[in-house]
Each structure stands twice: as structure tokens, then as C-alpha cells.
Amino acid sequence: MKLAKRILGSWRAILGMGLLLALAPTAWAQGTAGAKPAETQKVGSVDWVKVNPAFAQATYVKDKAVCATCHEDSMKAYEGTMHGRQFMHGGKNALQSMDCESCHGPRSKHAADPDASLKMSTKQYTQACMQCHQGGGRMHWQSSRHQASELGCTSCHTVMKRQSDKALLSKPNEAAVCYSCHTNVRGEMQKSSHHPVREGKMSCSSCHNTHGSTGKSLLKAATVNETCYTCHQEKRGPFLFEHAAVRENCGNCHSAHGTNNPSLLETKGSFLCLQCHSYGGHINLPRYNRTSNPYGQGCVNCHTTQHGSNSPSGAKFTR
Ligand code: HEC
Ligand code: HEC
Ligand code: HEC
Ligand code: HEC
Ligand code: HEC
Ligand code: HEC
Ligand code: HEC
Ligand code: HEC
Ligand code: HEC
Ligand code: HEC
Numbered sequence: 592m593k594l595a596k597r598i599l600g601s602w603r604a605i606l607g608m609g610l611l612l613a614l615a616p617t618a619w620a621q622g623t624a625g626a627k628p629a630e631t632q633k634v635g636s637v638d639w640v641k642v643n644p645a646f647a648q649a650t651y652v653k654d655k656a657v658c659a660t661c662h663e664d665s666m667k668a669y670e671g672t673m674h675g676r677q678f679m680h681g682g683k684n685a686l687q688s689m690d691c692e693s694c695h696g697p698r699s700k701h702a703a704d705p706d707a708s709l710k711m712s713t714k715q716y717t718q719a720c721m722q723c724h725q726g727g728g729r730m731h732w733q734s735s736r737h738q739a740s741e742l743g744c745t746s747c748h749t750v751m752k753r754q755s756d757k758a759l760l761s762k763p764n765e766a767a768v769c770y771s772c773h774t775n776v777r778g779e780m781q782k783s784s785h786h787p788v789r790e791g792k793m794s795c796s797s798c799h800n801t802h803g804s805t806g807k808s809l810l811k812a813a814t815v816n817e818t819c820y821t822c823h824q825e826k827r828g829p830f831l832f833e834h835a836a837v838r839e840n841c842g843n844c845h846s847a848h849g850t851n852n853p854s855l856l857e858t859k860g861s862f863l864c865l866q867c868h869s870y871g872g873h874i875n876l877p878r879y880n881r882t883s884n885p886y887g888q889g890c891v892n893c894h895t896t897q898h899g900s901n902s903p904s905g906a907k908f909t910r
Pocket of ligand 3: 673674677686687693694716717719720721722723724744745748750757758759760
């Protein structure tokens with residue numbers, strides 16, 4: 592069986608070489624800039640010889656038909672991806688038109704004498720991806736926690752076949768990708784009160800930019816509050832009377848992922864407020880003595896505008 596495969600392999604190699612020879616004149620005729628067969632051409636920003644010295648003297652085959660002689664299955668799957676479709680008809684620039692070789696480097700030597708010696712690491716693939724994806728959402732990749740933790744593009748993306756509806760993710764949905772490492776967040780999202788990620792109404796990337804950001808915790812906006820305001824605009828104010836705790840950080844009272852208290856609250860009922868306020872203050876006023884009962888909804892029974900008030904008499908957030 593193995594021998595049969597090897598023989599088949601070498602037949603394919605010969606076929607591959609034959610194709611190469613047949614194609615060589617066309618490559619000459621096209622006269623691509625700097626197409627000197629004896630040296631590694633420079634098309635993208637990756638220095639392929641640095642990636643692997645075995646790339647030395649290799650040139651771009653620039654023809655998928657050659658790769659297809661040996662990699663038909665991989666290619667069939669690849670053709671259903673965004674890259675496959677975009678590059679199928681030549682691509683929009685020199686690098687895109689290299690198609691396979693934009694990510695895999697110049698492969699003439701490999702096609703003639705194939706083996707797995709050019710296999711790349713996650714980090715090396717990341718360099719290849721960044722030739723085309725440096726901008727946009729990846730602007731802060733270099734300084735991101737994910738980059739610093741040795742993740743690369745292929746930690747979350749699978750580009751050789753379509754496994755998700757969007758963004759070539761390695762799992763059918765985004766949260767599943769993240770949960771493979773962030774198991775604690777999966778636990779939080781299972782709690783009774785949670786942002787509707789598991790219902791599919793939003794995703795981790797509604798709040799995070801996993802590729803890097805200027806804010807902390809890979810948040811999309813500069814602060815926690817700015818991130819929350821993108822959807823809960825009414826909490827931004829401005830208010831006539833602001834609650835310092837709210838202005839400082841929504842996280843003072845809420846968990847962003849999930850809790851077992853209503854409304855994503857970190858702590859239940861009046862205990863939430865009593866972390867910072869002492870109940871004694873007004874309960875001793877005869878007016879509130881009986882009614883200020885810290886059970887159930889507790890403080891927010893009366894302090895209904897705890898996020899801020901626009902009422903002229905709302906200084907104590909009671910209206
Ligand atoms: C003559 C057959 C043949 C041709 C032509 C060929 N390959 Fe390969 N390729 C192989 C073999 C054999 C392996 C090793 C498989 C293994 O051992 O896992 C391989 C492995 C690979 C790998 C995985 C390991 C690595 O080096 O990263 C990639 C990627 C690859 N080939 C890309 C290409 C591309 C792109 C082309 C077209 C430019 C191409 N191959 C042309 C036979 C071929
Ligand atoms: C956008 C970058 C990119 C392009 C374009 C690309 N590949 Fe790949 N390829 C990868 C990555 C990354 C891997 C490593 C496996 C992984 O992480 O999914 C890979 C793996 C492979 C392998 C190893 C076996 C496998 O299927 O996983 C082969 C063979 C291969 N590619 C061939 C090709 C061929 C042939 C083309 C062009 C038709 C091509 N690739 C285009 C990025 C690319
Ligand atoms: C030669 C340029 C090039 C290279 C190299 C490249 N890409 Fe792309 N990629 C594109 C283009 C063009 C698109 C189409 C969308 C666009 O214009 O941004 C795209 C789209 C994508 C998308 C979005 C897919 C979708 O369905 O929305 C992802 C994810 C992606 N690339 C990841 C990668 C990863 C990971 C790598 C490295 C393994 C990589 N790309 C390498 C050019 C490239
Ligand atoms: C920690 C997981 C993770 C890593 C690492 C990662 N991505 Fe993504 N990527 C995602 C998710 C999730 C999405 C879809 C959500 C979105 O659009 O932001 C995405 C979307 C994309 C898109 C399409 C949307 C857009 O922003 O244009 C591209 C292109 C892309 N990633 C490229 C890359 C490249 C290049 C790298 C490596 C530098 C990379 N990704 C690393 C998770 C990741
Ligand atoms: C391959 C594993 C892996 C995957 C997949 C992954 N992460 Fe991470 N993530 C890490 C590591 C490692 C860190 C570093 C902090 C740590 O040790 O927890 C991190 C940190 C983070 C942080 C905190 C950053 C900070 O500055 O404190 C956020 C937020 C995050 N990841 C979100 C996501 C999201 C959203 C996804 C899915 C799109 C995702 N991660 C996918 C491994 C992963
Ligand atoms: C509603 C917005 C929102 C959504 C949706 C969201 N996060 Fe977060 N995430 C945050 C905020 C806010 C923080 C805390 C920031 C801080 O205070 O540092 C955080 C912190 C994190 C951290 C670092 C701290 C920790 O808990 O380990 C990770 C990892 C993380 N999120 C992953 C995820 C993943 C994975 C998903 C999707 C399943 C997700 N987040 C969905 C807002 C969100
Ligand atoms: C991408 C939009 C989006 C962002 C950003 C966002 N939320 Fe939400 N939030 C929602 C949606 C959707 C719901 C569910 C509303 C519903 O079920 O009716 C929700 C519900 C809530 C609830 C009420 C939960 C309940 O059970 O009553 C709280 C509290 C909340 N979010 C706080 C926050 C905080 C704090 C942040 C910032 C860390 C934030 N949200 C960021 C979309 C968002
Ligand atoms: C001082 C504690 C506290 C802070 C800080 C806080 N909240 Fe709340 N929030 C609450 C309480 C208590 C409830 C539940 C009210 C109820 O049950 O009537 C709530 C409910 C909510 C709700 C659901 C009901 C509604 O009013 O729409 C949303 C959404 C919400 N908060 C968003 C936010 C956002 C966004 C921030 C940051 C700007 C924030 N909260 C900061 C205490 C707080
Ligand atoms: C993280 C700490 C913190 C939490 C939790 C908190 N507060 Fe506050 N609260 C403050 C601060 C700080 C002020 C501003 C005090 C000042 O200006 O003297 C304030 C002001 C107030 C005021 C106005 C006080 C005055 O003297 O004008 C009321 C009423 C109030 N909070 C009610 C609540 C209620 C109700 C809750 C629970 C839903 C709550 N607070 C939770 C920190 C907190
Ligand atoms: C029965 C209604 C009611 C309940 C319940 C209630 N409060 Fe009040 N609280 C008030 C009113 C009314 C004022 C305004 C008093 C004033 O204007 O002099 C007030 C004032 C305050 C003040 C401002 C300090 C002061 O003495 O003026 C704080 C802080 C406060 N409440 C916190 C809380 C906390 C924390 C809880 C829950 C443990 C709570 N309140 C429960 C009605 C209530």
C-alpha cells in the first residue's frame with residue numbers, strides 16, 4: 592500500500608515536472624517583473640528564505656493546475672472559501688495572483704521534488720496572512736494579548752476549507768472558537784442572566800476585537816462603558832444627576848458575560864449597593880424607618896434611576 596502510494600507519488604512528481612517544463616516558456620513569455628528563475632522572487636513582504644532556507648532558488652509556479660496534480664482534494668475544499676473564490680480568476684494584484692503561493696511561498700522546487708519539509712509554524716503563517724491583512728481590524732494585532740500569548744491567525748481561522756458561515760473560522764460558530772480556550776467564559780454565559788450570545792443574537796466580537804484594540808481586555812471601544820454605550824445608548828446620558836459608580840464603570844455592578852442574579856448583576860438586591868453605601872444613613876430617618884426594606888428589589892424599589900436622573904428633584908435617584 593505504502594509502496595503503491597510512493598510509486599503513485601513519483602509518477603505524480605514526474606507529471607508535475609512535465610507540467611512545469613511545459614509551463615516554463617509561458618512564464619518567460621509573460622516576463623513577470625524580476626522573473627529570474629535562479630533566485631527567489633520577491634512578491635509579498637515575507638522573506639521566504641528566512642522562513643525556511645529550503646525556499647532558496649525556488650520560483651513561483653503560479654499555476655494551480657500544477658498543484659492540482661497532487662493536491663486535488665485540498666484544492667476542491669479550498670475553492671469553496673473566500674480566498675479560493677477571490678483568487679480563482681487571477682486576483683487583484685501580483686500577490687493575490689500567486690494564489691496558493693501567496694501563503695505557501697514559491698513552490699517550484701517543491702512541485703518538482705515534493706515533501707513536507709516546507710511545513711510552516713503558526714507564527715510563520717501569520718506573517719504570510721499579514722501581507723494582505725495588516726490593516727483594518729488587525730491594526731493593533733502586534734500589541735495584542737493574543738499575539739503576546741503566541742496565538743497566530745491559524746489559532747482561530749481555518750483557511751483551506753469552509754467550516755463556518757463567516758470569517759473562515761475554525762469552528763462552526765465564533766463562541767465555539769473562543770470557548771476552546773476560554774472555558775471560564777463558557778461557564779459565565781451559561782448562567783441564568785447572560786448576554787444573548789448562546790441565543791445567537793450577539794457574539795463575542797460584539798464587544799471584543801480579538802485581533803487587538805487600544806482599550807483593555809481587547810474591548811472594541813476604549814473603555815468598558817464606551818463599549819456598553821454602543822448598544823445601551825440611553826445609559827450614556829448626559830444626566831442632570833450622575834451616579835459616580837455608573838460613570839466610573841458599568842462593571843461596578845454588572846458582569847458583562849453572565850451571572851445568576853437578575854439583570855446581569857454581580858450581587859443580589861441591596862447587597863449590591865451596600866458594598867459602597869451604608870444603609871444606616873436614611874433608614875434611621877423616621878420617614879423611611881418602616882418602608883426601607885432591603886428585601887426583594889431592595890434599594891432600587893425607591894432609587895429607580897440608579898443609572899442617573901434627569902429629574903430636577905432626582906438628586907437621590909428616586910425619580
Ligand atoms: C508532484 C506532486 C506535488 C505537487 C505538484 C505539489 N505538491 Fe505539495 N505536497 C506533495 C507531497 C507528497 C507533500 C507531502 C505530504 C505529506 O507528507 O504530508 C506535499 C505537501 C504540501 C504542503 C503541506 C506541507 C508544506 O510544505 O507546507 C503544502 C502546503 C503543499 N504541498 C502545497 C503545494 C502547492 C501550493 C503546490 C503547487 C504550487 C504543490 N504543493 C505542488 C506533493 C506535491
Ligand atoms: C490564505 C492562505 C492560504 C492559501 C491561499 C492556500 N493555503 Fe494551503 N494552507 C494554508 C494553511 C494556513 C494551512 C495549514 C493548515 C491549516 O491550518 O488550516 C494550509 C495547508 C495546506 C496543505 C496541507 C494539507 C491540508 O489541506 O491542510 C496543502 C496540501 C495546501 N495547503 C495546499 C494549498 C493549495 C494547493 C493552495 C492553492 C490552491 C493553497 N493551499 C492555498 C493556507 C493557505
Ligand atoms: C494575497 C493576499 C491574502 C493573503 C496572503 C491572505 N488573505 Fe485573507 N483575504 C484576502 C482577500 C482579498 C479577502 C477577501 C475579503 C477582503 O477583501 O478583505 C480575504 C478574506 C479573508 C477573511 C474573511 C473571509 C470571509 O468569509 O469573510 C479571513 C478570515 C481571512 N482572509 C483570513 C486570512 C488568513 C488567516 C490568512 C493567512 C493564513 C490570509 N487570510 C491570507 C487576501 C489575502
Ligand atoms: C482569537 C481568535 C482569532 C485570531 C487569533 C485571529 N482572528 Fe481573525 N477573526 C476572528 C473572529 C472571531 C472573526 C469574526 C468576527 C469579526 O469580524 O471580528 C475574525 C475575522 C477576521 C477577518 C474578517 C473580518 C475583518 O476584520 O476583515 C479577517 C480578514 C481576519 N479575521 C484575519 C485574521 C488575521 C490575518 C489574523 C492573524 C493576524 C487573525 N484574523 C487572527 C478571530 C481571530
Ligand atoms: C488558542 C487559544 C485561544 C483562543 C482560541 C482564544 N483565546 Fe482569547 N486568550 C488566549 C490567551 C492565552 C490569552 C491571554 C490571557 C490569559 O492567559 O487568559 C487570551 C486573552 C483573551 C482576552 C483578555 C485580553 C486581556 O487583555 O486581558 C480576551 C478578552 C480574549 N482572550 C477573548 C477571546 C475571544 C473573544 C476569542 C474568540 C474569538 C478568543 N479569545 C479565542 C487564548 C485564546
Ligand atoms: C456585552 C459585551 C461582551 C460580550 C458579548 C463578551 N464580552 Fe468578554 N468581556 C467584556 C468585558 C466588559 C470584560 C471585562 C473588561 C475589564 O473590566 O477588564 C470582558 C472580559 C473578557 C475576558 C477577560 C477576563 C475573563 O473573564 O477571563 C475574556 C477572556 C473574555 N471577555 C472573553 C469573551 C468571550 C469568549 C466572549 C464570547 C463568548 C465574550 N467575552 C463576550 C465584555 C463582553
Ligand atoms: C452589541 C450590543 C450590546 C452591547 C455592546 C452590550 N449589550 Fe447589554 N444587552 C444587549 C442585548 C441584545 C441584551 C438583551 C436584551 C433583551 O434580552 O431584551 C442586553 C441586555 C443587557 C442587560 C439586561 C439583562 C437582563 O436580563 O435584563 C444588562 C444589565 C446589560 N445588557 C448590560 C450591559 C453592559 C454592562 C454592557 C457593557 C459591558 C453591555 N450590556 C454591552 C446588547 C448589548
Ligand atoms: C450602581 C450599580 C449599577 C451600575 C454601576 C450600572 N448599573 Fe445597570 N442596573 C443596575 C441595577 C440595580 C439594575 C436592575 C434594575 C431593576 O431591576 O430594576 C440595572 C439594570 C440595567 C439594565 C436593564 C434594565 C434597564 O435599565 O435597561 C441595563 C441595560 C443596564 N443596567 C445597563 C447598564 C450600563 C450600560 C451601565 C454602565 C453605563 C450600568 N448599567 C451601570 C445597577 C447598575
Ligand atoms: C461602586 C460603589 C457604588 C455602588 C455599588 C453604588 N454606589 Fe451609589 N454612589 C457611589 C458614589 C461614589 C456616589 C457619589 C457620592 C457622593 O457624591 O458623595 C454615589 C451616590 C449615590 C446616591 C446619591 C447620594 C447623595 O448623597 O446624593 C444614591 C441615592 C446612590 N448612590 C444610590 C445607590 C444605589 C441605590 C445603589 C445600588 C443600586 C448604589 N448607589 C450603588 C458609589 C456606589
Ligand atoms: C423606601 C424607599 C427607599 C428605599 C428602599 C431605599 N431608599 Fe435610599 N433614600 C430614599 C429617599 C426618599 C432618599 C432621599 C432622602 C432625602 O432626600 O433626604 C434616600 C436617600 C439615599 C441616599 C443619600 C443619602 C442621604 O441620606 O440623603 C443614599 C446613599 C441611599 N438612599 C442609599 C440607599 C440604599 C443603599 C438603599 C438599599 C439598601 C436604599 N437607599 C433604600 C428612599 C429609599
